[in-house]
Amino acid sequence: MEDKQETPKTASKKSRAGEAIRSIDTYAAQCEKCFKWRVITTPEEYEEIRSKITEKPFVCSNKPGVSCQDPADIEYDASRVWVIDRPGIPKTPEGFKRSLVLRKDFSKMDAYYITPTGKKLRTRNEVASFLAANPEYSDVSLSDFTFTVPKVMDDTIPEDVIKKGSATGDGKKKQKTSKAVTEAGTAKD
Numbered sequence: 001m002e003d004k005q006e007t008p009k010t011a012s013k014k015s016r017a018g019e020a021i022r023s024i025d026t027y028a029a030q031c032e033k034c035f036k037w038r039v040i041t042t043p044e045e046y047e048e049i050r051s052k053i054t055e056k057p058f059v060c061s062n063k064p065g066v067s068c069q070d071p072a073d074i075e076y077d078a079s080r081v082w083v084i085d086r087p088g089i090p091k092t093p094e095g096f097k098r099s100l101v102l103r104k105d106f107s108k109m110d111a112y113y114i115t116p117t118g119k120k121l122r123t124r125n126e127v128a129s130f131l132a133a134n135p136e137y138s139d140v141s142l143s144d145f146t147f148t149v150p151k152v153m154d155d156t157i158p159e160d161v162i163k164k165g166s167a168t169g170d171g172k173k174k175q176k177t178s179k180a181v182t183e184a185g186t187a188k189d
C-alpha cells in the first residue's frame with residue numbers, strides 16, 4: 001500500500017506518463033441555461049453543488065456577481081484532462097476527505113477516503129469496518145460514502161497516451177447539461 005495523502009490542489013504535471021500522482025486541481029460546473037463552465041473555488045463548494053445538482057441545477061447566477069452574459073471561466077477542451085462526475089454523489093462527511101487519483105494510463109480514476117485519523121479507506125467494506133470499530137462516528141452513515149468515480153473524457157487525454165481499444169478518435173464531445181464536472185491535473189506547465 002503506497003500512500004501519501006495528497007490534497008486535491010494544483011498539480012499541473014506535464015504528461016510524462018510517469019511518477020506523477022494525478023489528482024483534481026480545478027472544479028467546474030456547467031450552467032444549465034447557457035452551457036458555460038464556471039470554476040468552483042473549493043472542493044467543499046463543489047461537493048455541495050454535485051450532491052444536489054439533480055434537484056437544484058447549476059446556473060451562472062449561483063456564483064455571486066456572475067451572469068450568463070459573462071464569458072465562460074474555462075473551456076472544455078484538451079488543454080487539460082476532464083473527468084465528468086455523476087450527479088448526486090453524497091457530500092463527504094465532516095472530518096473525512098475524499099480523494100480521486102487518475103491512473104497513469106488515464107484509463108480511470110480511483111476513489112478513496114481518508115478518515116479523521118488519517119486512515120485510508122478504499123472500499124465500502126473498509127468503511128463499514130472503520131465505522132463499526134469507531135463508534136464516535138455514529139452520526140456518519142455508510143451511505144455517505146461512495147466509490148463512484150467520474151468518467152475520464154477520452155477526447156481530453158493527451159495525445160501521447162496510448163489509448164487501448166479506442167478505434168475512433170474523432171472528438172464527438174457531448175456536453176451534458178446539469179452535470180457538475182471536475183477536471184484533473186495535466187495542463188500546460
Ligand SMILES: [Zn+2]
Binds near residue numbers: 031033035036059
Ligand atoms: Zn449561464
